[in-house]
Amino acid sequence: MRRSEIVLEVKELQKSFTIPGSEESFLILDGVNLKVANGRTVAILGKSGSGKSTLLSLIAGLDSPSSGKIMVRNNDLNSFDEKKLTHFRAKNLSMVFQQFQLINHLSVIDNVILPLYLTDQIDNLSKDKAVKLLTEIDLEERINFFPRDLSGGEKQRVAIARSLMVEPEVILADEPTGNLDVKTGAKVIKQFFQLVKKKNKTLILVTHDLSLAKKCQEIYEIVNGKLVKRK
């Protein structure tokens, strides 16, 4: 894929919520447009409750928009049924969460291999691939550990390794350092960006931390439901 090719395109995206107990609806995203080229790193900034996580969940296909389109490699996510969307998401869109979201009863290596198993891509080389990824992120000593035995930073690095296993088009990260201290967060982000660059992946990162956002090539901010590019 050429570097300048558009991987993700968001067109006139709207999302509204009904306030529980009333019939009033609240528009959280109001005509969001976004184009992301292959291999770019994009940060989305916003205050708490501004809709940045909502936007991320819509891009990830975890939620459906009230109107507008989300195209990933020219595939309209809205056109898929739930089963197809799950398959598409699993192969093309990976997520890194603020709360790490590892499976507690699986070891580090199993957590990393799991996406390949679930997308029927597992083969004899899968384990080597996982070990290699974990080594690249300095976790080769921890491959047989369980999440409960890891520090927060280590857990997030496992989550990063897991997100790269299926070689997705886009990695979506939701406040990846939100649960880490500054020093650990910086170390994790450094390794994350190095891997993304090395593997030529597109990264969309949602954060309220401007210093983290500045590590990305493009920065957007959600203001009053609209996405505004910051210079």
Add this chain to the structure above:
Amino acid sequence: MVINLTISLVSFVLINSFKESVNTYVVDNSKSILTADLSIYSRRPFSDLEKEVIANLDEDKRASLYKYFSMIKVGERTQLINVSVFNQNYPLYGKIEVADFEDNEIPFSKVKQEMMEGKIALISEEAKIAFDLAEPTEVKIGKQNYLAKYIVKKDIGGTINFNEVSKKIYLSDEQHDKQVFQTKGNLVRRNIFIKLAEDDDLLQAKSDLSAEFLALEQDLSIPSIRTHRESRGQVGNVLGNVTRYLSLIAVVALFLSGVGTFYLFRSYIYAKIREIAIIESLGMVKRDLYIVNIMQLLFISLCSVLLSLFIGVFSFSLLPVLFQGLLPEDLDVFINLRSVALIMVVAFVGIMFFCLPLLYTLKHIKPLYLINENINFSSLRKFKFYLNFIPSIIAFYVLSVYLSDSLYLGTIFSLSFFFIILLIILLQTITLYALDKGKNYFPLLLNLIVKQFSHNKQAVSFYFFSISLSVLLISITPQMEHSLKQELAKPEEIMLPSLFLFNIQDFEEEELVDAIRDNGYELENITPMIFAQLLKHNGVVVAHSEEDDSNDAPEERRRGDALGRTVNLSYKEQLSVSEKIVAGKPFNDNYQEGGKIEISIEKEYASDRGLKLGDELTFKLINIPFEFTGEIINFREVKWNSFQPNFFILIHPEVLKGIPKQLVASISGVQGESKVALQSKINDQFANVSIVDVEKAIEVIFSIIDKMELLIGSMVLFCLLLGFFILFSIINYEVRLKEKEINLLKVMSNGFYKVYKMVILQYIILGIFSISIGMISSVIISYVFVKFVLEINFYFSGFVIFYLFFLMNLVVLAISYLGSKRVLLKKPILLLKST
């Protein structure tokens, strides 16, 4: 979940294996149980034409056994006994094991020969014990003396022992007084047994014989003909009925375990929401998610089945204790493939159906949860969600019908059970509503606790339901037993007679009255009894069959054999205090010969047989050429526990006066030794008169009630155990769920004691209310059952209620402590680390 399901399945394994073992035993020993290939049975004497048909059968392959009740006199003691009179060829199959008083086994053929040649009698072990016999002793039956020389050790056809009923004496027809059969009318049960040649077709032989009796074209009921396969014997019938009821309790245990499994699986799913969302976000589709969860449930049920089979096999040794005196000695309890298959189906289907609504919740778990940690379960309160419970309700009903072997019993049971559930839910809702409304008037601690209940409605409902239902089950049997015993021992407004007399010939009435008066007592309630056959109902000929035992459930048998049997008619100038007219009008005082004949019917008898006021019934008297048609003009309610002479069918007194009859009567106010002496005197003078000692009869019934209570109580224990297990699981889970909250309270409070008190107190309050609801429901259900099904007075047992209430609360307190102690005793610092 495995333990929860296993507890209920163990009860299933036990009951079902026992049932299967009894069935196998009965099938394997069917010829020995019937002692023949075919039997011809009649309660009335065989007619001359029938005797001809019987005489045409091969004499060597024909045996007879006549049974009736009579008085036996041993020394000065007189008691009622079951007399069996057999001929030379009896038994055609099977064997009777006999021993002498030194316990030496004697071949039955030798004993039989001795009995044919001399007045020797065989007695059952129970009769030996009842008369305290240590050596061969002279006994008197009717006017004849016999030497009770041998004891029956094993008689396969009559293995079931309900104490008094099993006091038996065996006589040979060669030495037996033939006159007895003439005077006892249809109180004699007559069996002719037939052995077929090996190549004879059993069903063809039965059908040929039936055709021969039908061809006689007599105005008499046709003797019943039964093959050995159709005859389950006493073993099959009594145990069959017992296991039917026990199986239904096992269904309740399964239901309770289903509720427990539902709760535990729900907790499991709720605990795994995050994990499910993760694997969904990584690519698992819903279909695979359902498959994984179904596989997990199947695995749990498979583990439970294996564990319950293992425990069940080791528990088989308990069965002889529970069924003491009811089991044939050589009955081996085993698990067959059929039982294993049934238990697997019950476990798989049960768990799937109960957890089906939960699989529905999986639909609502989406990867979005990983970002906003919010799941919309509001649809779970919608009607569509509750539809998911329908398969489990249907499965419960089907299982009830299957295990009770009766559509009628299964339906009644299921309806009653669902009524009980609704009652518990209603009482529970009212209680929680009242607590919620009144919380502002409570002290702060109670107020906080009640707020917890409102916040955590589902868990509270499970807690309530499991405790209330198991408490209800455990308290319902002692309450019913209490009313039953009270009513039997002391029926309201009625003085129980001391002795009940039957088989009195009408010609000896005056003499008997005088004899009893000479002893200082009065013969009371002298009531005639006339044997007849119901020919027509509203002009339609009814089926004529002398059916004896049946394989159906008793309720269905009662309905099925409603009409067409030989019946006992009676008449009274005045109704006794133990009966009253509940519908229709009393007999007309001015009866005129040739006018309308009036009939009075006992209301339950009428209801079972579909008889209505104004219906016409045609009777033919047995042995007397008299036929008449009458109209039902009233229904009576009879207190049968009064032990006074009462009859289902009463005819206007003017109709049957002067017709030869037998009499039944009673004597009151005879106590202790006087009773023994009076019985002895009556027996000396009137050998044909049979006497029931009412006090002893009640003792027998009490012992049967106790035995049934022990059996039912044992099964109910499984339910109780399940209830407590679910309680433990709920407390354990809920406390863990509130670990953070409890930790916070500990940090904020000036002592851990307050936190313990708050947590334990909420479970104690819930316990008190749920136990009370279980108790109240059980009183309501017992009252309804006792009053409207048993139709006796309800006697409230404060002791039973108080004792169970106290005991249950102690257990709940202990479980609350055990279930919550792991979290409660943790130091806050550890809790902080774990979060």
